[in-house]
Amino acid sequence: MLVRASIGSQAVLGITSIKMLAEPTTIYLLQYSREGCMGGCIFCPQSRRYRGGSNYVSRIDWPPVDLETLKSALRNNHEKYHRVCIQSIIKPSWLNEYLELIEAIKSSTEKPISAAVNIIGYRGLLMLKQKGVERVGVGLDAVSEKVFRRVGKPGSWNAYWRFIEDAVKVFGRDHVTVHVILGLGEKEEETMRTLRRIYDIGARAALFAYTHAPGTAHFGMRPGIEYYRRIQVLNYLLMKGWSPSELFVEDKIRPRIARMIREDPYEYLEAVLTSGCPGCNRPFYNERPSGPIYNYPSHKLLLKDKDKVAAEIRRAFEM
Numbered sequence: 001m002l003v004r005a006s007i008g009s010q011a012v013l014g015i016t017s018i019k020m021l022a023e024p025t026t027i028y029l030l031q032y033s034r035e036g037c038m039g040g041c042i043f044c045p046q047s048r049r050y051r052g053g054s055n056y057v058s059r060i061d062w063p064p065v066d067l068e069t070l071k072s073a074l075r076n077n078h079e080k081y082h083r084v085c086i087q088s089i090i091k092p093s094w095l096n097e098y099l100e101l102i103e104a105i106k107s108s109t110e111k112p113i114s115a116a117v118n119i120i121g122y123r124g125l126l127m128l129k130q131k132g133v134e135r136v137g138v139g140l141d142a143v144s145e146k147v148f149r150r151v152g153k154p155g156s157w158n159a160y161w162r163f164i165e166d167a168v169k170v171f172g173r174d175h176v177t178v179h180v181i182l183g184l185g186e187k188e189e190e191t192m193r194t195l196r197r198i199y200d201i202g203a204r205a206a207l208f209a210y211t212h213a214p215g216t217a218h219f220g221m222r223p224g225i226e227y228y229r230r231i232q233v234l235n236y237l238l239m240k241g242w243s244p245s246e247l248f249v250e251d252k253i254r255p256r257i258a259r260m261i262r263e264d265p266y267e268y269l270e271a272v273l274t275s276g277c278p279g280c281n282r283p284f285y286n287e288r289p290s291g292p293i294y295n296y297p298s299h300k301l302l303l304k305d306k307d308k309v310a311a312e313i314r315r316a317f318e319m
């Protein structure tokens, strides 16, 4: 069986060699299909609408690799990664193959596994749990139903929310990560509303900045850095256990929260580190290393830019 693995993951596992400014701390895998994914998401080079067969996801190369090669590389490089993330695609009988893939990976590593999966029913979620998956990620991507339709997500907006609720029931609070892309033409209030909804359910959000991927239509826009920092800090506080009602009044940030952040932006620097499952850093998934860096993949890189980032955070909350 062939599996895609991000080029950085392949380098960490010694399958290939490239120079990296930051190494991935999670091994990122993606189910393979020669024809591409049957989903039609407008921003994704894996989609069949772009003829399929592309090696890219976002701006990263994910060349296919033989499963047996991957398994022995996972076994022999155990100390080099914290987690394995296995992403599914839509193709005939994808769930059976996906479950097989999880089983094969599980037999080669003791590290926790995240399943970044297409929406499935309650029974499917239980099967993932039985296979030993620790956490579930899901690409809701859009923050409103209108954007969801515009970007061509498969399935319905309501079905995604049902899935998120079911996944929290099966995997537990804080064990479900909802991927959200900023820059798809949304309004900021919609982003706030969706953040609230995610955390009210007991899931958490992983933030992405829209980036044009090779071979796809030019669609969204890079989000403004202050807007992105604002959402990152709010997401960080929610992840730290603040409740949505402590941070927001309706879809607006409470003035005293904005003041608190403005007064000491250095307290919130960690908010700009990549968000998601523990141990997930997705280096330069959204941005060139030359910047602007939306999601910092390491503390070391963040330290270099700390004054710049603190100023961005302060500006983001001058409202």
Ligand code: SF4
Pocket: 026, 083, 084, 085, 086, 114, 115, 116, 136, 137, 138, 177, 179, 206, 275, 276, 277, 280, 281
């Ligand atoms: S947050 Fe990271 S590890 Fe978790 S599902 Fe998303 S990409 Fe995978």
